[in-house]
Amino acid sequence: MSVESPVKEPAVVPGTGPGKVPAHVPPELVREPGYEGPNTLDDPFAVTVGAFEELPPVFYWPRPSPGRYDGTWVVTHYEDIRDVYQKDELYSTYNAANFQALVGETFRMIPLAVDPPEHGKYRILLNPYFSPRAVTAMEPQMRQVINELIDAFADKGECDAAYDFGRIYPVRVFLDLMGFPQDMLEDFLVWEYSILHNFRNPEKIKYGVSHALAYLRSFIEEVRAKPNDRLASHIVHGQVDGRPVTEDEIIGTIFFLWVGGLDTVAATTSLMFRRLALRPDLQQQLRDKPELIPDAIEEFLRVQPLVNSSRLVKQDHDIRGVRIRAGDYIMCYNLAGNFDPAEFENPREVRFDRTPNRHFTLAGGPHRCLGSHVARREMAIALGEFLKRIPPFKLKPGADRAATPGLVAAPNVPVVWS
Ligand code: HEM
Secondary structure: OOOOOOEEEEOEEEEEOOOOEOOOOOOHHEEEEOOOOOOOOHHHHHHOHOOOOOOOOEEEOOOOOOOOEEEEEEOOHHHHHHHHHHOOOOEEEOOOHHHHHHHHHOOOOOOOOOOOHHHHHHHHHHHHHHOOHHHHHHHHHHHHHHHHHOOOOOOOOOOEEHHHOOHHHHHHHHHHHHOOHEEEEEEHHHHHHHHHOOOOHHHHHHHHHHHHHHHOOOOHHHHHHHHOOEEEEEHHHOEOOOEOOOOHHHHHHHHHHHHHHHHHHHHHHHHHHHHHHOOHHHHHHHHHHHHHHHHHHHHHHOOOOOOEEEEEOOOOOOOOOEEEOOEEEEOOHHHHHHHOOOOOOOOOOOOOOOOOOOOOOOOOHOOOOOOOOHHHHHHHHHHHHHHHHHHOOOEEEOOOOEEEEEEEEOOEEEEEEE
């Protein structure tokens, strides 16, 4: 498939401030990758096909980000991305996912915005709820939720795989994991969407953040008075370093889980069904051999990198001869790294027998996604149950098939079967 290159050469404006480039950045390394807009391609990530030829392996993107920084270094190659994730002596997650700063809050997003070794004590607090064994215990509830959702459309010959269940299912699983009331589903979906799908619209992000925080704080008071066995209560009544957690630690942890745990699975699920609707051959492989589903999930994750993580640089150093300064930001461009031919043979091909398949969709290093087992199991169960109950399906003719930017997702995937 030929895709026109969206990479543009931006005007270089030295200095600091939105859209400006610091003086130490060589002008020839300033690039605007432009892969972020919505598209309707069969593979929404095909826009990055030329990334390795079009972009230098290390470049500077003068990309303003609300309330935080003027621009960022970007690394595109697999081994450089791996280094940024792993070398916590050079890179910090300080202020990562700092949505709450937009409404004047000063708590940290925990555990993401905390560097090792302090970071480890929060993982110890949370780990019991995310281990493979804990996730296995969630399976019956996952199956029940997905089957209730499929019941509603199984006889109709069509459904919107993104809207009717891809969007709702992970939120219902998350509500149960945390102990939130199931009737918060619609409000959570609205707030979450306004935060994660409006990267260029701070007012919408503020709306979602302020409503979510007001609700979460009132919920924290409820479980403080009435403990239960769910994760939110475990955090509220938890200990780190042998002392009770502070108010900032409680809201910082619960809010980060709320941001990280809802829409990521929904977005991945929507893209997975979109791809399967367009690729009957992939559907058939999984219908013939359902045991391939866990490896298929891993491959769907690889070819659908939703998030590009950012880090703050702690010390001056060079990457491929380019001077990176302490205080700069650097972004792991998973959109390119997950397709690096140096790591993945025929990287644009979707193959369920890829081993090893060490992609970056769930990041890497100490901040590797804590919810990865939950996410994988949720998606495997959704896919397995759907394929068991629904015959071969395809996209509804004339359907809007746009994939949206931000946290890349397909808001609607109307599919039909006979
Ligand atoms: C397909 C779904 C998911 C994707 C693509 C995803 C992606 C990510 C990524 C890229 C990071 C690292 C961010 C960075 O290093 O800057 C991360 C961290 C994290 N994720 Fe996920 N995530 C998913 C599902 C979940 C779920 C379901 C939960 C919880 C219920 C969750 C909880 C977390 C937590 C707590 C961290 C922070 C880990 C740390 O800093 O130690 N994630 N996730």
